Structure formats: structure tokens, C-alpha cells
Amino acid sequence: xxxxxxxxxxxxxxxxxxxxxxxxxxxxxxxxxxxxxxxxxxxxxxxxxxxxxxxxxxxxxxxxxxxxxxxxxxxxxxxxxxxxxxxxxxxxxxxxxxxxxxxxxxxxxxxxxxxxxxxxxxxxxxxxxxxxxxxxxxxxxxxxxxxxxxxxxxxxxxxxxxxxxxxxxxxxxxxxxxxxxxxxxxxxxxxxxxxxxxxxxxxxxxxxxxxxxxxxxxxxxxxxxxxxxxxxxxxxxxxxxxxxxxxxxxxxxxxxxxxxxxxxxxxxxxxxxxxxxxxxxxxxxxxxxxxxxxxxxxxxxxxxxxxxxxxxxxxxxxxxxxxxxxxxxxxxxxx
Amino acid sequence: xxxxxxxxxxxxxxxxxxxxxxxxxxxxxxxxxxxxxxxxxxxxxxxxxxxxxxxxxxxxxxxxxxxxxxxxxxxxxxxxxxxxxxxxxxxxxxxxxxxxxxxxxxxxxxxxxxxxxxxxxxxxxxxxxxxxxxxxxxxxxxxxxxxxxxxxxxxxxxxxxxxxxxxxxxxxxxxxxxxxxxxxxxxxxxxxxxxxxxxxxxxxxxxxxxxxxxxxxxxxxxxxxxxxxxxxxxxxxxxxxxxxxxxxxxxxxxxxxxxxxxxxxxxxxxxxxxxxxxxxxxxxxxxxxxxxxxxxxxxxxxxxx
Numbered sequence: 001x002x003x004x005x006x007x008x009x010x011x012x013x014x015x016x017x018x019x020x021x022x023x024x025x026x027x028x029x030x031x032x033x034x035x036x037x038x039x040x041x042x043x044x045x046x047x048x049x050x051x052x053x054x055x056x057x058x059x060x061x062x063x064x065x066x067x068x069x070x071x072x073x074x075x076x077x078x079x080x081x082x083x084x085x086x087x088x089x090x091x092x093x094x095x096x097x098x099x100x101x102x103x104x105x106x107x108x109x110x111x112x113x114x115x116x117x118x119x120x121x122x123x124x125x126x127x128x129x130x131x132x133x134x135x136x137x138x139x140x141x142x143x144x145x146x147x148x149x150x151x152x153x154x155x156x157x158x159x160x161x162x163x164x165x166x167x168x169x170x171x172x173x174x175x176x177x178x179x180x181x182x183x184x185x186x187x188x189x190x191x192x193x194x195x196x197x198x199x200x201x202x203x204x205x206x207x208x209x210x211x212x213x214x215x216x217x218x219x220x221x222x223x224x225x226x227x228x229x230x231x232x233x234x235x236x237x238x239x240x241x242x243x244x245x246x247x248x249x250x251x252x253x254x255x256x257x258x259x260x261x262x263x264x265x266x267x268x269x270x271x272x273x274x275x276x277x278x279x280x281x282x283x284x285x286x287x288x289x290x291x292x293x294x295x296x297x298x299x300x301x302x303x304x305x306x307x308x309x310x311x312x313x314x315x316x317x318x319x320x321x322x323x324x325x326x327x328x329x330x331x332x333x334x335x
Numbered sequence: 336x337x338x339x340x341x342x343x344x345x346x347x348x349x350x351x352x353x354x355x356x357x358x359x360x361x362x363x364x365x366x367x368x369x370x371x372x373x374x375x376x377x378x379x380x381x382x383x384x385x386x387x388x389x390x391x392x393x394x395x396x397x398x399x400x401x402x403x404x405x406x407x408x409x410x411x412x413x414x415x416x417x418x419x420x421x422x423x424x425x426x427x428x429x430x431x432x433x434x435x436x437x438x439x440x441x442x443x444x445x446x447x448x449x450x451x452x453x454x455x456x457x458x459x460x461x462x463x464x465x466x467x468x469x470x471x472x473x474x475x476x477x478x479x480x481x482x483x484x485x486x487x488x489x490x491x492x493x494x495x496x497x498x499x500x501x502x503x504x505x506x507x508x509x510x511x512x513x514x515x516x517x518x519x520x521x522x523x524x525x526x527x528x529x530x531x532x533x534x535x536x537x538x539x540x541x542x543x544x545x546x547x548x549x550x551x552x553x554x555x556x557x558x559x560x561x562x563x564x565x566x567x568x569x570x571x572x573x574x575x576x577x578x579x580x581x582x583x584x585x586x587x588x589x590x591x592x593x594x595x596x597x598x599x600x601x602x603x604x605x606x607x608x609x610x611x612x613x614x615x616x617x618x619x620x621x622x623x624x625x626x627x628x629x630x631x632x633x634x635x636x637x638x639x640x
Contacts, residue, residue: 018468026477029484158620160571162578162591163612166598170605269473276475277575292579295479303480310473318471 005323012315019311020071020304024064027300067304070095075105099299107290108306114185115286119275122206126213127264133214134221134260138229139248149218156215165208165281172204179204183284205282209275213267220263224256231255258328262321269313360632367628370621377618381427390418392425392588410610414600419593423610426588430570431618433504433589437569440508442562445515450546450554452516453523463520466513474510478572481506482581495584503576503583507569515561522554556633563626567619574615590615 038047051057055066070093077089094103137146159167173181180201189195228234229252237247276288283289287306294302326332361367395415403411410419452462482502489498526532526549535549570590576582577591585592590611597607 015468015471019471022468022472023477026480026484154620154623155616158567158623159612159616160574160619162575162594163608163616166594166601166608166612169601170608174602174605277578280579291476292479295476295483295581303476307473307476307480310476311471314471314473 001323001326004326005319008319008322012319015315016308016312019315020068020308021064023304023307023311024067025060027304028060028063067095067301071305071308078103078105095301095305097294097299097302099294099297099302104302104305107302108287108309111285111287111290114183114284115272115275115279115288118183118202118205118282118284118286119209119271119278121202122209122275123213123267123271125206126210127217129210130214130217131221131260133218135225135248135253137218137222138225138256141226146222149222153215153219156211159211161208161212161277162281164211165204165278168204168208169281181282183282185285205278205284208281209278216267217260217263221256221260224259225252228252228256258325261328262325265317265321265324268317269310272310272313357632361628364628364631366624367632370624370628373617373621374625377427377614377621378431381424381431384424385421388421388424390421392417392421393586394418394421411604411607413596413607419607419610422588422593423590423614426590426593426611427614429500429583429587429589430573430591430615433500433507433573434566434570434618436504437507437511437573438562438565440505441512441565441569442515442558444508445512445561446519446551446554446558448512449516449519450523450550453520454527454542454546454550459520462516466516469510469513472510475575478506478510478576479579479581482576486581496587499583499587503573507572511565511568511572515558515565518557518561519554522557523550526550526553559633560626560630563622563629567622567626570615570619570622 038050042050055063058066074089074092074094077092078094081087081089095105096102097104097107100107133149137149140146169181172179178200181204183201183205184197187194187198187201189198234247234252237251238244242251272287275286276292278284279286279288280292291303291306293299294306395417396412397415405411408418408420410423412418413422448462448466452459452466485502486499489502492498493501532545532549535545540549573582573589574591574594577589578595580595583589583592585596593611594608594615597604597611600607
């Protein structure tokens with residue numbers, strides 16, 4: 001198992017290098033000029049000096065290597081400095097955003113809490129709702145509960161977040177003014193009242209995102225339970241006189257969770273990347289919204305770094321899912 | 336004699352192809368039948384509707400702006416007095432065309448890569464590596480970047496509407512073929528071990544004819560299912576791009592664009608968001624149900640039960 005993990009980790013490195021190269025080459029075709037929003041009164045020779053200072057005229061491979069050095073060497077050093085208070089990274093050039101004129105990672109660190117709070121919580125809520133629904137739907141297959149569950153998850157699949165989000169705003173923010181439609185990031189939670197306000201402003205985006213997660217996961221959970229319910233060991237457990245509760249929640253559930261856990265792990269990257277639209281609707285200034293504004297503003301270092309971080313998350317979660325699968329299911333051995 | 340007389344074997348002796356069986360099974364799936372009807376209705380309304388409802392979707396009647404539902408404008412008019420029903424039809428044509436074309440591209444690519452990597456062992460490693468690489472890419476961000484980067488260039492050479500259409504369709508196509516490729520590869524790998532393939536090989540069938548005559552017809556069912564579901568994904572992706580403001584130009588309506596434009600008037604006219612959103616959701620829902628029914632109908636283990 002350990003060798004498998006190491007081998008997969010080693011294999012992930014060329015994949016990630018290739019992905020970063022693909023993202024870089026794609027962005028390299030961008031027609032935009034980062035100096036386009038500088039005043040026209042800057043004389044051409046000064047403008048040229050600015051271009052040289054930003055390294056814009058260097059050949060593509062040098063710019064790529066520079067970015068790679070900054071991403072893989074300078075930024076970790078900055079992180080180490082920040083944690084233990086050394087100054088290894090002094091004088092080193094960090095990845096600087098063209099629109100904010102400050103290091104990309106500082107801005108990302110500012111945005112991560114909002115994304116984690118809203119989207120992460122939504123994922124958690126979705127998982128917690130989906131699992132019981134899946135279990136009951138499978139146990140009472142073709143019952144009215146199952147039919148409704150199927151229908152609701154079909155709707156969750158089909159109604160895109162930009163429509164369900166807007167519908168929620170129309171119903172719960174305009175017609176019934178219960179919840180605010182805009183997420184207020186400046187809210188400081190220091191007493192019960194502001195905590196209540198925080199809960200209220202998180203409700204709508206969490207509901208929209210949780211609906212999507214629930215739709216997918218509950219179907220998966222149901223299918224996995226149904227697969228297991230017909231196995232011989234279930235009949236044996238019943239024949240031994242186990243109560244239905246034990247049969248269902250101990251024997252069947254544990255075996256059905258194996259594929260479901262990996263699916264849950266595979267969905268984690270979408271917490272960061274896939275919530276772009278929901279963040280845009282509710283004006284949550286998280287990572288997804290940061291990416292959108294960076295794309296609009298032609299802020300290439302920011303887009304490159306964010307897209308690469310998303311890719312790292314996807315590759316890592318794939319790896320975790322594979323390892324989990326091997327750990328949970330003794331029938332699967334990679335070595 | 337206690338033997339019961341044998342039932343007369345199928346009175347209908349006319350040629351009965353596999354597709355009749357598929358249709359018989361499909362008919363028993365209520366949801367799929369209903370979905371097919373709804374989808375057909377939407378397609379007809381969108382294509383034939385403009386022949387009946389002859390108001391131009393771009394016709395501006397500024398004096399009738401922001402009017403509610405009436406006989407002259409059943410869905411009302413927008414902030415420039417354009418008829419929303421006409422715009423919904425025009426938008427639907429684009430959205431469905433994008434969905435069908437993008438699905439065709441992604442299914443073609445996926446089938447090609449899946450069949451080739453399943454059939455030719457030498458290429459398997461490379462192509463599956465490519466598939467895994469594409470699966471690891473953050474797709475929505477990359478789609479946004481692609482649209483942002485190439486919109487200008489393509490608009491200049493093909494005109495703003497056609498250029499955006501080509502761009503969006505191909506961008507969606509080349510970022511959504513991976514699932515099809517994986518499924519098809521798995522099926523091909525299993526088929527390759529079957530006796531009829533061995534028989535065909537032993538009489539010296541060349542690879543090309545082997546793929547076209549023996550392999551492809553047998554992997555048709557998973558391809559059809561993933562094609563159906565591909566339409567739904569493509570429509571949602573196009574609407575998402577339009578919704579983020581990176582789709583078609585503003586005067587060129589699609590359902591996603593109409594929804595995006597209606598958001599500015601969410602407080603005054605919330606019903607305007609409803610129609611395009613409902614159209615997208617209904618289309619996707621019906622297509623998903625069709626896919627569900629098709630999956631059951633094409634599975635010979637379920638069929639005839």
C-alpha cells in the first residue's frame with residue numbers, strides 16, 4: 001500500500017508539470033497587454049523599461065521556468081518564513097498579481113475562508129442529507145419515498161445552480177424577505193446577533209450547493225446499497241437473527257460506503273473550483289469569484305496560479321480516493 | 336393429453352430488428368416517454384414557433400417596454416420592448432443547436448479515442464494517459480479562459496455570432512469527451528476477447544473493417560446513452576458561460592443570456608428570470624429522463640423482462 005502511494009505520488013509530478021505547462025501555454029496566447037491600463041502619458045522608453053522589469057519580453061520558456069520557480073520554491077519559502085519566523089525568502093520575487101499589485105498568495109489566503117465556510121459547509125450538509133436519503137431509498141426500493149427521492153435528485157441534476165440560486169433569491173429574499181441575497185464578507189461575528197446574521201446569509205448559497213451534492217450522492221448511495229442488499233452475507237446475517245437495524249446499518253452500510261467514500265473524496269476539488277457560479281450569484285468573494293475577476297481583468301499570474309491550484313487539488317483528491325479505496329476494501333490490493 | 340397446446344409462435348413474421356425491441360422496452364419507461372414528448376415539444380416550439388409567432392426577436396418597441404403578459408406579448412416584453420416569447424424561441428434555437436453540436440463533437444472524439452485505445456494495445460497507454468490528464472484539468476476555469484482568449488480572433492474571422500458559436504461548441508466538445516472515451520474503451524476491451532471477434536480475425540478481416548463492422552455496432556448502446564446525457568451537459572455549460580457573461584454577444588439571445596439579462600431586473604420583474612430558467616431546466620430534465628430510459632432499453636439484460 002505504501003509503495004503504491006509513493007508510486008502514485010511520483011507519477012503525479014509529471015502530470016502536474018504537464019498541466020501547469022498546458023495552462024501556461026494557453027494563457028501565453030492571451031492577446032491582452034498587462035500595461036494597457038497604464039496612463040498613455042508614459043513615454044515609450046519608460047514603458048519598455050516597465051516591460052523589461054516585468055519580464056514580459058523574455059522567451060516563453062524562461063517565463064514558464066520563472067513562474068515554476070516562484071510557485072515551487074519561493075512561495076513555500078515564504079510560507080516557512082511565516083510559520084517559524086525565519087527570513088529565507090528575503091529579496092526573492094514572489095508571484096505578483098497584475099490587478100492587485102500584491103503577491104497572489106496573500107490574496108488567495110484572504111479569500112480561502114469565505115470559500116471554505118460557504119462551499120465547504122454546503123458540501124458537508126449535502127453529504128449528511130444524501131446518505132440517509134440513499135439508504136432509505138434503497139431499503140424501501142420503489143416506495144413513495146424512493147420515487148420522490150428519484151424525482152428530487154433528477155431535479156437537482158437538471159436545474160443548473162444559476163437558476164436554482166436565482167429562484168431562491170426570488171422566493172426567500174424578495175417575496176419573503178427572510179434571508180439576504182448578498183453575502184456580506186465584512187461581517188464580524190462577535191455576539192449572538194451577528195452569528196445569527198452570519199447563519200442567515202450563508203443559508204441560501206449553502207442550500208443551492210447542497211441540493212447539487214445531495215442529488216448526485218444520494219443516487220450513488222442508493223445504487224451502492226442496492227448492489228449489496230442482494231448479497232448472500234445479508235441473508236446470512238438475517239438468518240442469524242440480527243435485527244434489521246444491525247443488518248442495514250452495520251453489515252450493508254459498511255460495505256456500501258466503500259465506493260461512496262471515494263466519490264465523496266473525488267468531489268472535494270469541486271468545493272474550490274465548481275462553486276464559481278454560486279459564488280458569483282450570491283456575491284461571495286471566495287476563490288471562484290477571484291478567478292472570474294482575474295479572467296476579466298486579464299490578470300494572467302493570478303489565473304495561472306489559481307487554475308494550477310485547482311489542478312493540484314483534483315490530482316491529490318484522485319490519489320486520496322484511490323488510496324482510500326485500497327484501504328477500505330481488503331479485496332483490492334495494488335501491490 | 337394433459338399437454339397444453341403450444342402457443343402459436345409470433346404471428347407477426349415480418350422482419351423485426353433489434354430497434355423494435357428497444358422501442359418496446361423504451362415505451363414501458365413512463366418517465367422516458369414523457370421526457371421524449373417534452374423534448375420533442377420544446378424542439379418543435381423553438382423551430383416552428385417563429386413561423387407562427389412572427390415578431391422579430393430583435394424588434395425594439397420602446398413604448399411597450401417592461402409590459403407584463405398580455406395578448407400581444409404572452410410573456411411580456413423586456414427593458415427595450417422586445418417580445419420575450421420571440422426571444423425565448425430564438426434563444427432556444429441557439430441553445431439546442433449548441434447542445435447538439437457540442438454533443439456530436441464530444442461523442443465523436445470520445446468514441447474515436449476510446450475505440451482506438453481499446454483496440455490497439457500500443458496506443459492504449461498514451462491515450463488513456465491523455466484522458467486522465469484531461470480529467471485532472473480544472474475544466475470550467477479553462478473553458479472561461481479559452482472563451483476569453485479566442486473570442487476576438489474568431490469573431491473577426493467568422494462574424495460575432497458564428498465565431499462565438501464555433502468557439503463555444505468546440506470548447507465544450509474538447510473538454511467533455513473523456514467519460515465517453517473511458518466507457519467505450521472498457522466495452523471494446525471486453526468485446527475483443529469474444530469469439531466472434533476471434534472468428535473475424537481468423538478469416539483475415541483488416542483492422543479497419545473489424546472496427547466498423549464488428550466493434551462499433553456493439554458499442555453503440557453506451558455511446559447513445561452518453562450522447563443523450565452529453566446534450567444536457569452541453570446545454571448547461573453553454574448557459575453557464577452565457578450566465579457568466581462569457582457566451583454569446585448581448586444582442587444575440589440564448590437561454591443563458593436571457594437569464595443573465597433578467598437578473599438585473601430581478602427586484603422589479605422576477606418573472607422574467609423564470610421563463611429561460613424553466614426552459615433550460617425542462618430541456619435538461621427531459622433529456623436526462625430520455626437517457627435513463629435509453630439506458631434501460633438498450634441493456635439486453637433488462638429488455639424483455
